[in-house]
Amino acid sequence: EVQLEQSGAEVKKPGESLKISCKGSGYSFTSYWIGWVRQMPGKGLEWMGMIHPGDSDTRYSPSFQGQVTISADKSISTAYLQWSSLKASDTAMYYCMSCHHWGQGTLVTVSS
Amino acid sequence: QTVVTQEPSLTVSPGGTVTLTCASSTGAVTSGYYPNWFQQKPGQAPRALIYSTNNKHSWTPARFSGSLLGGKAALTLSGVQPEDEAEYYCLLYYGGAQRNWVFGGGTKLTVL
Numbered sequence: 001e002v003q004l005e006q007s008g009a010e011v012k013k014p015g016e017s018l019k020i021s022c023k024g025s026g027y028s029f030t031s032y033w034i035g036w037v038r039q040m041p042g043k044g045l046e047w048m049g050m051i052h053p054g055d056s057d058t059r060y061s062p063s064f065q066g067q068v069t070i071s072a073d074k075s076i077s078t079a080y081l082q083w084s085s086l087k088a089s090d091t092a093m094y095y096c097m098s099c100h101h102w103g104q105g106t107l108v109t110v111s112s
Numbered sequence: 113q114t115v116v117t118q119e120p121s122l123t124v125s126p127g128g129t130v131t132l133t134c135a136s137s138t139g140a141v142t143s144g145y146y147p148n149w150f151q152q153k154p155g156q157a158p159r160a161l162i163y164s165t166n167n168k169h170s171w172t173p174a175r176f177s178g179s180l181l182g183g184k185a186a187l188t189l190s191g192v193q194p195e196d197e198a199e200y201y202c203l204l205y206y207g208g209a210q211r212n213w214v215f216g217g218g219t220k221l222t223v224l
Contacts, residue, residue, distance in 0.1 A: 035213065037158075044218040045150070045158065045201050059212050062113065100160045100169055 004103035022096030030054035118216040134202030140183035147185035
């Protein structure tokens with residue numbers, strides 16, 4: 001059974017850094033792209049970017065280029081999404097998706 | 113900036129048929145955009161329904177079908193059930209220089 005297990009909810013202050021994770025199981029982790037998706041409160045889905053864990057080829061949506069970093073550690077079948085300096089506008093639910101399956105989401109709240 | 117457009121909202125009666133569409137600001141949507149469709153219910157992660165225009169997943173109910181219609185990607189629900197009330201999102205792939213995916217704004221489907 002394909003599963004994508006995301007890390008738990010986070011509450012951070014503006015300016016802090018953060019790295020959230022998505023662990024894949026039940027499929028060949030290095031064979032499928034993993035995408036990250038943002039959903040701001042009450043809004044639609046936004047494609048942020050994706051990584052191919054097999055060769056670490058990474059692509060970003062223009063809106064998110066330079067704002068976040070996507071990475072993966074294939075030795076532990078885990079992908080990451082990170083911020084170096086969070087803003088209040090980063091408050092959202094973040095989903096990973098791969099192999100036609102979705103993680104359960106990680107809620108990130110940024111507030112002073 | 114590429115924009116993918118969906119109907120903001122549609123209403124259908126139980127047992128009826130409804131078609132949701134997905135248009136690209138770059139021109140006609142073809143199979144080369146690998147249209148995907150997702151369903152999201154309140155408080156839940158999205159769920160994949162259709163990939164590569166018209167391919168269903170093992171869990172996709174038979175009443176859902178995907179196609180290309182008049183230069184757009186389309187999702188048709190035949191014999192709509194009350195549990196089909198949800199938000200539906202399309203996702204298109206842009207190759208070439210972009211090499212990335214873009215979500216549509218979503219369609220809120222009401223079953224009434």
